[in-house]
Amino acid sequence: MVDLQHTLERAVSAAGIGLHTGERVYLKINPSPANTGICFVRSDLRPEEVIPARSDYIIDTNFATTIGTKTGSISTIEHLMAALLGAGIDNALIEVNGPEVPAMDGSAAPFLSLFQKAGLKTQAEPRRYIEILEPISIARGDRSLVIEPCKNFRVSFEIEFEHPLIARQSFSGKITQQTFKRHISKARTFGFLRELEFLKKNGLARGGSLQNAIVLGDNSVFNDGGLRFSDEFVRHKVLDLIGDLYLLGAPVLGKVRAIKSGHGLHHLLVQKILDHPCAWQFVEQGEGTWRVPYWLVPQKDVISAGLPA
């Protein structure tokens, strides 16, 4: 039996503040048909327009991942994307009534709780993975990212910050639904108090607070209760990477090694993978049946999501 695609059993909603815009936004995550993928829609704009969560719709990667079309955009999608991949959700139509996904608590855990509330529905179509066949790498200065062939999905990440509470941290592990939930999903985004004023002046992090981010002073964490993991910072970077890689349009089978990378580099890697179709193939996989390769179907033809009636 091969792995099958999944969507939600029923729609679920949440409300919250956008981390960068500071605006209150409502989010509704709807089930959607097999082979439609993850799509967003700005429910406050007319006409409503579907924005597929794929790399060809990325319009900005500064501080967060933003997708859009000429008429509207949605930013800070990466934590929700990571939760969707981590929960094994292939198809969903996500309505947001503003320019940003609500920050919730700055991690992916509240989204996993929403999916749990909705329940998952198995669909009749097999899940298609992108299996990496040749190493693909990208580097900018001392930051680098490489993906290599692997029978499952593994991530290793190293970060280094000139801050006593972060300094050097590294994480390495296989990403499954269980490990994502346990080790990655709860890790929150973080920011430095000394940079917060600058960001706010530039229209960013307006909604940033102790409720949705770890805020670091020169030698301390301001949040009550401190950190959720002693290496929460690198775990959050892994979360961002998982969310950004899901903009490939399918879960990936490969081993990723990241050094000091961020959204910009993540998207350059995604783009490079898609630009080199000989370096990967679509496969189906599951217990007993290893790969049934079949050649690339142009993604634009596969995605034909419609708005719910």
Ligand SMILES: [Zn+2]
């Ligand atoms: Zn993040």
